[in-house]
């Protein structure tokens with residue numbers, strides 16, 4: 427029998443007030459400037475640099491484009507070592523830039539790339555390492571940097587989940603040759619759709635800025651083989667307003683994450699991602715003892731109008747219609763048993779209690 431509770435999805439975007447949004451939109455409505463690095467895009471980039479203490483932030487249309495532009499800016503052609511435990515965009519960005527993803531298995535606890543397994547995958551064709559801060563959980567930055575230096579390889583972090591995550595007190599976006607993030611509606615900080623690149627190299631920053639704008643330089647000469655990656659003023663306006671509430675969004679996520687954990691920690695069939703310092707608590711993944719338990723829980727939750735998400739599933743190395751088959755048993759195993767429970771700012775504590783009780787009862 428269907429339950430009458432309102433539907434609870436895995437996430438809901440954090441949204442500034444609609445009145446503030448329409449007020450901010452009055453300036454592009456007046457000026458007619460909707461895109462092309464307009465004043466709101468410049469303001470968003472500047473606000474993000476101040477808020478997160480970044481040298482620069484180059485906004486783009488989405489996180490997939492940010493990853494592609496990072497690869498393009500570094501002029502990579504060859505094999506890129508990455509993780510199979512990610513969203514498919516990590517792989518599609520690599521493939522669209524005519525590179526080949528090589529999968530390195532993950533650490534079963536942090537769910538990030540297993541640093542001890544990277545070096546054995548490096549060949550003469552390796553051109554970069556692209557780890558993901560999975561669910562906003564910082565990777566082993568030091569370990570990855572050591573390997574990258576030893577083999578003279580650039581590092582692109584897929585930081586799609588990681589706005590608000592830190593390493594040694596700094597924004598995690600400051601690490602790697604380039605960090606690429608997503609500002610999609612499902613992310614902890616969102617512009618509806620959006621993304622961005624952060625780099626400490628001025629040369630790379632300028633190149634990414636040209637690449638996102640058809641390859642134009644400041645004089646409008648086409649000096650790069652670019653494309654159109656520009657964010658619009660409308661998306662930037664939403665970002666500017668959402669950023670004002672970001673501190674409270676971060677605090678709420680942490681509170682709700684810890685509430686779930688306190689309700690579920692005693693459940694013997696569950697385990698949890700080992701959080702590394704500086705995580706942003708942006709998702710609440712639970713790992714079941716076996717896939718059958720997960721499927722049973724999904725059914726009961728769905729019957730009660732709760733819709734969690736199997737994220738990341740399947741492990742990307744198994745998508746043999748788009749990648750060559752490669753063996754990463756830890757990722758394959760975890761991908762079958764992991765489920766992200768609803769987690770967003772307006773999710774009430776009583777909903778978390780109800781969801782946890784349903785899981786514990788099963």
Ligand SMILES: Cc1ncc(COP(=O)(O)O)c(C=O)c1O
Pocket residue numbers: 488489490491512513515516558584586587607608609610620621
């Ligand atoms: C790990 C990861 N990388 C990249 C992306 C792509 O970001 P976008 O959806 O903004 O293109 C996502 C999106 O969900 C993601 O989860």
